[in-house]
Amino acid sequence: MKKFLVLFGFISASLFSQQKTNTTNKNFALVIHGGAGTILKENMSPELEKQYTDKLNDALKAGYDTLSKGGTSVDAVVTAIKILEDSPLFNAGKGSVFTADGKNEMDAAIMDGKTLKAGAVAGVKTIKNPITAARCVMDKSQHVMMVGSGAEKFAKTCKCDTADAAYFFEQKRWDQLQKIKKTEKTELDHGSSIKASDVEFNDKKFGTVGVAALDQYGNIAAGTSTGGMTNKKYGRVGDAPIIGAGTYANNKTCAISCTGHGEFFIRATVAHDVSALMEYKGLSLEKAADEVVNKKLKEMGGEGGLIGIDAKGNITMPFNSAGMYRGYMKSDGKKEILIYK
Ligand code: ASP
Numbered sequence: 001m002k003k004f005l006v007l008f009g010f011i012s013a014s015l016f017s018q019q020k021t022n023t024t025n026k027n028f029a030l031v032i033h034g035g036a037g038t039i040l041k042e043n044m045s046p047e048l049e050k051q052y053t054d055k056l057n058d059a060l061k062a063g064y065d066t067l068s069k070g071g072t073s074v075d076a077v078v079t080a081i082k083i084l085e086d087s088p089l090f091n092a093g094k095g096s097v098f099t100a101d102g103k104n105e106m107d108a109a110i111m112d113g114k115t116l117k118a119g120a121v122a123g124v125k126t127i128k129n130p131i132t133a134a135r136c137v138m139d140k141s142q143h144v145m146m147v148g149s150g151a152e153k154f155a156k157t158c159k160c161d162t163a164d165a166a167y168f169f170e171q172k173r174w175d176q177l178q179k180i181k182k183t184e185k186t187e188l189d190h191g192s193s194i195k196a197s198d199v200e201f202n203d204k205k206f207g208t209v210g211v212a213a214l215d216q217y218g219n220i221a222a223g224t225s226t227g228g229m230t231n232k233k234y235g236r237v238g239d240a241p242i243i244g245a246g247t248y249a250n251n252k253t254c255a256i257s258c259t260g261h262g263e264f265f266i267r268a269t270v271a272h273d274v275s276a277l278m279e280y281k282g283l284s285l286e287k288a289a290d291e292v293v294n295k296k297l298k299e300m301g302g303e304g305g306l307i308g309i310d311a312k313g314n315i316t317m318p319f320n321s322a323g324m325y326r327g328y329m330k331s332d333g334k335k336e337i338l339i340y341k
Pocket of ligand 1: 035036091206207208226227228229237238239240246258259260261262263265
């Protein structure tokens with residue numbers, strides 16, 4: 001009897017482990033962006049180009065390692081975004097741009113395509129990695145979005161690291177703000193024909209970061225993190241933390257993270273539009289994303305792009321601006337890091 005039980009235990013254990021391996025799919029992948037905008041080769045030194053490429057590579061590798069070790073797509077998104085948030089090169093976390101009154105107000109969101117759960121924070125000033133606060137809202141609250149000091153208070157329940165204004169201060173970002181402000185002043189002083197909206201968003205190196213991933217279990221997720229736009233009005237919230245605008249994920253269709261002039265992305269509900277074209281019209285990821293970025297958004301005057309992945313591991317990275325920091329890494333060995341058109 002004892003022998004029979006041991007044998008039974010052995011058979012069921014091996015059946016179970018077989019079942020477990022059957023539910024995993026070795027086809028996993030990750031796609032990232034570090035912002036879209038007027039990124040031209042002639043304005044870039046080889047050293048700076050290398051810095052961007054190296055950092056994108058670090059983020060891609062870290063996210064990929066998470067996936068290859070069996071981590072979920074949500075884990076991979078957070079891991080890769082944290083690396084970009086910690087770099088002053090990108091407009092997120094450490095490298096966040098300044099508001100009109102000289103503050104850093106950051107937005108971030110994450111969405112799990114398997115459960116359709118989502119979490120977002122907006123206007124946070126003291127969270128070192130806003131993507132971790134967004135995940136905290138998704139995992140630990142009954143809400144989707146929290147803002148300002150409430151979001152900061154809630155992030156403490158997840159022990160998210162905090163940082164003060166000095167940590168986020170970057171001279172380059174400060175100078176960008178002064179430059180934009182000077183143009184505004186000229187407008188006031190001389191009544192030039194430059195529209196305030198043109199001036200505010202003149203420095204079109206948006207620099208937001210985003211990641212979309214497919215894990216070994218066939219689940220997709222997307223996340224986005226940003227300091228917003230230089231000289232944005234205090235309290236302004238962009239598209240990044242708005243589910244369906246700058247960030248969206250649904251296993252049935254795609255996982256999307258956007259970058260560009262947020263007001264347009266909100267009005268065009270860009271991320272969800274890509275998903276909707278796939279779900280209701282049966283378009284492929286590539287066709288749907290192209291339709292939204294290069295037709296709808298462009299016709300509205302919205303500059304920027306997006307990255308997307310579907311549950312089969314198809315990847316797309318369209319943009320209608322001069323450049324977009326972007327890259328992907330797939331379990332079939334394919335990998336690319338690109339900046340210009
Ligand atoms: N979409 C972001 C925002 O409007 C900016 C960016 O992508 O760089 O806040």
